[in-house]
Amino acid sequence: MKKTPLHAAHVTQKAQMAEFAGYDMPIQYESGVMTEHNWTRENAGIFDVSHMGQVTIEGPDACAFIEKLTPSTFSSLKPNVAKYTVLMNEQGGMIDDLIITKLSDTKFFAVVNGACKDKDLNWMQRHLPQGVMLVHHENRALIALQGPKAEAVLRDALGIDTANLNYMRYMEDKDFFISRLGYTGEDGFEISMHADRADAVWHKLMAHADVKPIGLAARDSLRLEMGYPLYGHDIDATTSPIEADSKWIMGKVQNKTFIGAMRVLDEIENSPARLRVGVKITGKGVAREGAEVFDAAGETKLGVLTSGGFSPTLKQAIGQAYIDPTASKAGTKVNVRVRGRDIEAEIADMPFVKAKTKKALKKAA
Amino acid sequence: MSNVKYSKDHEWLKIEGDTAWVGITTYARHALGDLVFLELPEVGRQVAKGDDFAVVESVKAASEIYTPVTGEIVEVNETLQDDLDGLKEDIDTGWIVKVKMSNDNEAADLMDKAAYDTFVESLD
Numbered sequence: 001m002k003k004t005p006l007h008a009a010h011v012t013q014k015a016q017m018a019e020f021a022g023y024d025m026p027i028q029y030e031s032g033v034m035t036e037h038n039w040t041r042e043n044a045g046i047f048d049v050s051h052m053g054q055v056t057i058e059g060p061d062a063c064a065f066i067e068k069l070t071p072s073t074f075s076s077l078k079p080n081v082a083k084y085t086v087l088m089n090e091q092g093g094m095i096d097d098l099i100i101t102k103l104s105d106t107k108f109f110a111v112v113n114g115a116c117k118d119k120d121l122n123w124m125q126r127h128l129p130q131g132v133m134l135v136h137h138e139n140r141a142l143i144a145l146q147g148p149k150a151e152a153v154l155r156d157a158l159g160i161d162t163a164n165l166n167y168m169r170y171m172e173d174k175d176f177f178i179s180r181l182g183y184t185g186e187d188g189f190e191i192s193m194h195a196d197r198a199d200a201v202w203h204k205l206m207a208h209a210d211v212k213p214i215g216l217a218a219r220d221s222l223r224l225e226m227g228y229p230l231y232g233h234d235i236d237a238t239t240s241p242i243e244a245d246s247k248w249i250m251g252k253v254q255n256k257t258f259i260g261a262m263r264v265l266d267e268i269e270n271s272p273a274r275l276r277v278g279v280k281i282t283g284k285g286v287a288r289e290g291a292e293v294f295d296a297a298g299e300t301k302l303g304v305l306t307s308g309g310f311s312p313t314l315k316q317a318i319g320q321a322y323i324d325p326t327a328s329k330a331g332t333k334v335n336v337r338v339r340g341r342d343i344e345a346e347i348a349d350m351p352f353v354k355a356k357t358k359k360a361l362k363k364a365a
Numbered sequence: 366m367s368n369v370k371y372s373k374d375h376e377w378l379k380i381e382g383d384t385a386w387v388g389i390t391t392y393a394r395h396a397l398g399d400l401v402f403l404e405l406p407e408v409g410r411q412v413a414k415g416d417d418f419a420v421v422e423s424v425k426a427a428s429e430i431y432t433p434v435t436g437e438i439v440e441v442n443e444t445l446q447d448d449l450d451g452l453k454e455d456i457d458t459g460w461i462v463k464v465k466m467s468n469d470n471e472a473a474d475l476m477d478k479a480a481y482d483t484f485v486e487s488l489d
Contacts, residue, residue: 033424034399217425284446286402286422310401310424317402317422339404339420 004050005141005198009206013213020216021114023051028215036218037312040184044147045214046205053117054140054192057100057108057124059132066100066108068127071241071264073254077102080170082179085249086241087112087120092263093237094244096120097229101170101179109170109177111142111190113231127259140177141198146188146222148356149210154178154189157208158201162189167358183219185226185355224318225311227278227350233289234276234306234320242267243322245276274303274322278352279336281317283344286310287336293321296333298342303327305336313353323347369456370472371481372433379456380472385434386460387418389452392485398423400449405441406462412438414471419461421452433475436466 001024010017015026026048028036039045057066063074072085081102087095096116101109112120117136124134145154154160160173165180167187172178177192193201205211220230229235235244240263247268256265281287291305303323311318319336327334330349335342368380375393379386389397402422412418417429418438440463445452453459466472476484 027425028398032399037424221424284402285404286427288427310422312424341404 004048005195006048006050006202009199009202010048015215021051023114025051026213026215028217029213031212033215033217033221034312036212036214037221039212040147040186040214040218040222041313042148043210043212044145044149044153045212046202047144047146047214047219049144049190050141050198051114052142053112053114053120054137054142055110055112055121056135056137057110057132058106060106061129062106062108062132065127065129065132067255068258069124071250071255071258071261073251074100074102074108079104082168082170082181086246087123088258088260089237090260092240092260094235094239094241095123095237097231097235099179099181116231139195140192141195142190142192143198143202143205144182144188144190145205146182146184146186148187150186150188153205153208153210157204180358183228184222185351185353185357187356187358221309221312224307224309225313225351225353226355227320227352229276229320230307240264240267240272243272243274243276271325275325275328276320276322277328278348278350279305279319279321279334279345280348280352281336281343281345285338285343286317287319287338287343292337293323294335294337294342295327296335298335302334311352318352369478370475371478372475373484374431374433376430376433377454377456378433378472378475379460383466384439385464385466385472386456387432387462387464388454388456388459389430391454394453397421397428398425400452403446403449403452405443405446406438408438408441410438412436412464430461432464434464434466434471435468436464438462439465
């Protein structure tokens with residue numbers, strides 16, 4: 001099993017470790033998932049996400065290449081703006097979801113899922129035009145710092161001032177690549193650095209009174225509250241961005257020539273066969289991935305849960321499901337079948353919990 | 366003094382005549398993490414040794430609880446559903462179900478406290 005540069009730090013902190021994406025990763029630390037979740041919502045949590053792939057795409061045709069691989073538009077984006085998008089396959093399904101930051105008109109920085117990075121790199125390599133270079137930064141670690149106190153922590157612990165950095169914006173400082181974004185719905189950052197600095201940076205952050213380390217279990221409950229999809233569960237090679245309710249990543253749909261466009265454009269026109277929705281469990285119990293969703297009478301099957309768990313913030317179970325679009329309206333009463341028992345639930349808007357990401361700064365007059 | 370036995374699946378049993386009070390040990394409780402929901406069986410259900418009879422949900426996952434003895438569930442501890450902190454190694458209040466045993470030998474085969482403690486130490 002592979003280890004991130006922070007593996008020793010997790011073991012020292014007595015994390016419960018398990019395999020994830022081929023790496024031995026911290027699932028939770030001693031305080032446990034509930035405490036870690038709430039700590040991130042109230043203070044600041046640090047996450048080792050070094051298993052994720054960091055890739056630079058550079059060359060005169062880099063932008064056109066990315067607009068071939070993804071349904072998004074990058075040409076009109078300003079430099080240092082990050083965008084959530086997906087890699088598409090020929091069938092209109094998704095190979096991965098990722099964040100791509102435009103560094104310049106010819107240089108982009110992508111962060112992809114750990115479990116998908118080899119597949120993604122192969123796919124990019126296969127479609128790579130002449131003169132475009134792919135660099136996989138295997139020598140870089142990635143730490144996410146998330147929570148309402150993240151900006152202050154970054155200033156106190158590392159001397160980095162991000163007061164003027166907006167949400168989904170990128171900057172470099174002291175050889176750190178700093179992106180103001182994350183997977184929790186909180187204000188926060190993903191900080192990329194050379195692997196040999198990671199341990200020292202982790203410990204500097206850890207030494208701050210407002211910081212706790214957060215494992216993958218709380219990372220999952222935090223993202224579930226935000227309704228963010230998890231690749232391999234809520235989205236995969238068979239689901240399209242329209243089915244995933246991610247049409248917004250296409251903006252005004254200026255890009256129509258990406259790989260897999262035929263199905264996607266057809267689904268925009270004619271509605272998809274299924275739709276990703278939020279599900280709130282209103283009865284007693286917790287429903288997990290794979291639980292079937294039925295109508296209010298418990299007779300007609302409407303779909304299947306692709307994620308499910310307990311929301312520490314709402315103190316009730318929530319999930320994501322793909323269901324028949326005719327039953328996808330928020331408030332629709334449904335049943336979720338768990339071990340043969342139907343639990344009352346309803347279709348819900350996502351996010352389940354309001355995001356607290358950084359508000360846009362006012363432009364100087 | 367009660368006769369208390371332990372299983373390798375980390376259940377404790379308090380034996381009173383032919384009835385076993387079944388709960389989970391501190392070790393199991395710790396391994397389960399933050400509990401959010403307990404699903405209890407119906408009274409009257411017949412269970413065989415090794416069957417799951419209840420499910421505890423944590424934030425992370427669902428875990429089944431197995432009965433170390435065969436018999437009929439004669440009582441369930443519904444108070445635990447509203448007080449998950451009560452689910453612990455307390456042989457008076459922490460029980461999940463009471464099972465009327467149909468095979469005395471099964472309980473006799475389980476570990477006593479000293480043997481269970483040695484077993485747990487061997488796991489770490």
